Amino acid sequence: EKAGVAIRTSVPVARIIVEKGRAVGVVLDNGEELRARTIVSAINPATTFLDLVGPRAIDTGFTRKVKNIRMKGDAAKLHLALDRPPQFTGADAADHQGRLVIAPSPDHVERAFNPSKYGEFSPEPVMEVTLPSLADASLAPGGACVLSAVVQYAPYQLKEGWDAGKPKFLEAIMAQLEAYAPGIGKIVRHTELLTPADIEKRYRMPGGHWHHGELQADQMLISRPVPGWSGYDTPLDGLFLASAGSHPGGGVSGAPGLNAARRIIAMKG
Numbered sequence: 001e002k003a004g005v006a007i008r009t010s011v012p013v014a015r016i017i018v019e020k021g022r023a024v025g026v027v028l029d030n031g032e033e034l035r036a037r038t039i040v041s042a043i044n045p046a047t048t049f050l051d052l053v054g055p056r057a058i059d060t061g062f063t064r065k066v067k068n069i070r071m072k073g074d075a076a077k078l079h080l081a082l083d084r085p086p087q088f089t090g091a092d093a094a095d096h097q098g099r100l101v102i103a104p105s106p107d108h109v110e111r112a113f114n115p116s117k118y119g120e121f122s123p124e125p126v127m128e129v130t131l132p133s134l135a136d137a138s139l140a141p142g143g144a145c146v147l148s149a150v151v152q153y154a155p156y157q158l159k160e161g162w163d164a165g166k167p168k169f170l171e172a173i174m175a176q177l178e179a180y181a182p183g184i185g186k187i188v189r190h191t192e193l194l195t196p197a198d199i200e201k202r203y204r205m206p207g208g209h210w211h212h213g214e215l216q217a218d219q220m221l222i223s224r225p226v227p228g229w230s231g232y233d234t235p236l237d238g239l240f241l242a243s244a245g246s247h248p249g250g251g252v253s254g255a256p257g258l259n260a261a262r263r264i265i266a267m268k269g
Contacts, residue, residue, distance in 0.1 A: 011030070012029045013052060014026075016052045016053045016239065017035070018053060018054075022236060023039045038238055040241075040260060040264070041240070042242040043205075044204060044206060044212045044243065044245055045212065045213075045241060045246070046066055047204045047206060048239075048241065049062075049234075050063070050066060050067070053236065053239070057236065065227070069225065069245075070216070071205075072196070073199060073210060074116050074209075075150050075151065075154060075209075076195050077150060077193070078193050079147070080149075080190070080191055080192075081140070081191075082147060082184070082188060084143055084187055085145040086183075086187065087182075088100055100128075100130070100131075101126075102126060102180055103126045108124070109126050112124060116153035116155040118159070120158070121158065124172070125153065126152045127151050127176065128150045131146070133146045150210070154196060156207055156209075162197045170193050173193070174188075196209065211245075211250025212243055212245030212250060213244075215249050220248070220249055221247055224245060224246055224248070231247075232246060232247070233263065240263065242257045243256060244256060247259065
């Protein structure tokens, strides 16, 4: 507030206002218009251009490139509320405060991935587990614990559909956790499992890919979001990108946002 900034939450943007080839503001879900010299989008690039801007306002070639971004997710997100911190076999106290990866071998990762090629989830999934409340006690009541895990592999287009497959996948996940943290199932108070379909719906991310697009050679670094547009500016004057779909890519680095801010400052002066 001291810097003259107002942060508003729970106010989804319905449309980016474009006038004479320039982004000049946004329209919120409630119909309110907000005008500004600079619009920064930190959501999925496809959602930004195809839904909020609309293909009529941008070049056909650019639209085609955006539509061709591969972004069908294959990772799910698990959140557990636990009565107490779990104990992972073979991990000491310091290990529990870091990242715990359940992937016994490269062959195991390959075996876990194979079913996803045929529209099935991994029966023995690979997991990256963290216990955030061990570092920040405010995230859980005294003595309790929260667990967060990225779970692979969970294909966006599950053959049997996620309505039927989600409970089965959760069962497989809990069985895998039980093998490495015996007794964890008995201390679970609440469970949330977000499949790629859930991620797509909740966060307006087409395909539910947690990096806003596959991190393959042709979609990484200077090729994000599409070749020729890795500098955070866009074909629309006044509109900039700052999400994981931008250079250099996904993760929790904050680099796309930092780079975008620097680019905007450099261009705007």
